[in-house]
Amino acid sequence: MNRKLKRWMMGMALMLTTLNSTAGIAEQLSGSEPEVHNLSLTHHDFEHWSFTPSANDTLAITNKSDVAHSIYITHPDGTVVNLDVQLPGETFTWTIPAAGNYLLQCWIHPIIRAEMTVSP
Amino acid sequence: MKIRSLVMLACTVFSVHASLADDKIKRSDYQRPEAIPAPASNPLTEEKTTLGKTLFFDPRLSRNEGMSCATCHSPDHRWSDGRVVPLGSEELEQPRRTPTVMNSAWLKALMWDGRANSLEAQAVLPITTPHEMNYNMKELVERLGEIKGYRPLFVNAYGDTEITTERIAMALATFQRTLVSNTSSFDQWVEGDEDAISSSAQRGFQIFNDEAQCAACHKSWRFTDDSFHDIGLDDPDLGRGKVIPVEVTIMQHAFKTPTLRDLPENGPFMHDGSMTDLEEVIKHYEDGFIQRASLSKEMKPFELSDQQRADLIAFLKTLDGGPLAIEQPELPEE
Numbered sequence: 001m002n003r004k005l006k007r008w009m010m011g012m013a014l015m016l017t018t019l020n021s022t023a024g025i026a027e028q029l030s031g032s033e034p035e036v037h038n039l040s041l042t043h044h045d046f047e048h049w050s051f052t053p054s055a056n057d058t059l060a061i062t063n064k065s066d067v068a069h070s071i072y073i074t075h076p077d078g079t080v081v082n083l084d085v086q087l088p089g090e091t092f093t094w095t096i097p098a099a100g101n102y103l104l105q106c107w108i109h110p111i112i113r114a115e116m117t118v119s120p
Numbered sequence: 121m122k123i124r125s126l127v128m129l130a131c132t133v134f135s136v137h138a139s140l141a142d143d144k145i146k147r148s149d150y151q152r153p154e155a156i157p158a159p160a161s162n163p164l165t166e167e168k169t170t171l172g173k174t175l176f177f178d179p180r181l182s183r184n185e186g187m188s189c190a191t192c193h194s195p196d197h198r199w200s201d202g203r204v205v206p207l208g209s210e211e212l213e214q215p216r217r218t219p220t221v222m223n224s225a226w227l228k229a230l231m232w233d234g235r236a237n238s239l240e241a242q243a244v245l246p247i248t249t250p251h252e253m254n255y256n257m258k259e260l261v262e263r264l265g266e267i268k269g270y271r272p273l274f275v276n277a278y279g280d281t282e283i284t285t286e287r288i289a290m291a292l293a294t295f296q297r298t299l300v301s302n303t304s305s306f307d308q309w310v311e312g313d314e315d316a317i318s319s320s321a322q323r324g325f326q327i328f329n330d331e332a333q334c335a336a337c338h339k340s341w342r343f344t345d346d347s348f349h350d351i352g353l354d355d356p357d358l359g360r361g362k363v364i365p366v367e368v369t370i371m372q373h374a375f376k377t378p379t380l381r382d383l384p385e386n387g388p389f390m391h392d393g394s395m396t397d398l399e400e401v402i403k404h405y406e407d408g409f410i411q412r413a414s415l416s417k418e419m420k421p422f423e424l425s426d427q428q429r430a431d432l433i434a435f436l437k438t439l440d441g442g443p444l445a446i447e448q449p450e451l452p453e454e
Contacts, residue, residue, distance in 0.1 A: 043345075
């Protein structure tokens with residue numbers, strides 16, 4: 001009896017897992033589920049990234065250098081968003097509000113400058 | 121057991137030594153570049169350099185014809201002026217020391233507060249600043265147009281006699297890009313000449329990178345990463361805080377990290393020219409700075425012995441390549 005119950009529970013669990021992962025793939029395909037993209041910051045640059053961010057995605061930026069940074073982002077309409085100070089080892093996040101071209105810079109280190117194109 | 125401990129200790133010591141020599145302090149990080157960079161929109165040419173040099177030394181670029189770029193950026197003073205307060209700034213509430221223009225081809229942000237982002241943009245600022253050359257570009261273009269001797273210089277540089285603000289700025293920027301520090305004894309050491317600098321200076325180099333953490337900001341062969349910091353000087357000048365949004369607290373009282381190459385013997389040092397010897401400067405970084413919300417996160421107290429301070433100063437002196445002398449141009453006749 002116990003063995004039958006166990007088998008039934010395992011079957012249900014397998015079915016739920018399959019349903020869940022299928023739903024996840026569907027959501028990803030439709031682009032409705034925001035993603036989190038990891039990005040690293042070195043002493044004088046953002047490390048190269050290969051992902052293509054979409055609106056509502058989040059950037060998780062980790063300061064991997066041994067100095068503090070003060071990142072700010074210029075939006076496509078010219079609005080500037082300051083992200084305060086990022087100490088060595090800290091990870092900070094920024095959610096992309098809309099599609100367009102963004103400019104990521106550092107107040108402390110003007111040499112840090114990266115352009116990011118965000119799709120709808 | 122004892123032998124095992126000794127072996128482990130030896131391995132640890134060797135490992136730490138190797139790490140310092142190979143990873144943390146790399147001489148190659150301080151290697152001089154092979155070529156002078158220039159933007160594609162304003163490539164280096166000999167003809168533009170000649171025009172820019174002439175303009176740089178010509179006092180007719182100022183309203184009263186009494187001040188040239190070279191008045192404050194003089195070859196006799198390592199292309200600065202050796203003054204605590206620049207000429208014409210005596211009445212200003214917050215005067216800033218004249219920075220050198222050497223090695224400016226590599227600058228990523230110009231002026232003490234970074235308000236110019238290229239040498240071309242910077243070039244017109246002193247000409248049009250009231251307490252400096254106090255002129256305006258429209259009248260300057262007209263004045264230069266009346267000096268016949270400038271015509272061949274503009275033809276050689278640009279192909280015709282047209283004089284514009286942009287062309288003046290491009291020529292001045294081009295000349296300044298050619299002002300590069302002479303090779304110093306430190307450079308020779310970086311290239312492998314072990315005897316080029318004293319053992320005291322070599323210890324100073326280690327202190328510079330290690331205990332004192334100067335290299336957190338004074339990076340690269342120019343000994344600056346062009347970053348901006350509040351180093352806790354008791355000075356009301358807000359620096360970069362005046363030109364960027366006020367809510368960026370970390371930029372209040374922040375000024376550009378100056379180069380450490382070719383330092384003048386007796387200063388003045390710091391953006392406000394408030395210090396005249398290097399020992400005073402080092403002590404400021406040890407624990408002489410004032411605490412405030414905008415203080416740079418890289419300002420961390422440390423303590424050096426008298427010998428260590430002397431070693432650090434010995435190292436800094438190895439960065440001096442000597443005067444960069446040039447032949448002054450013959451100014452064009454009317």
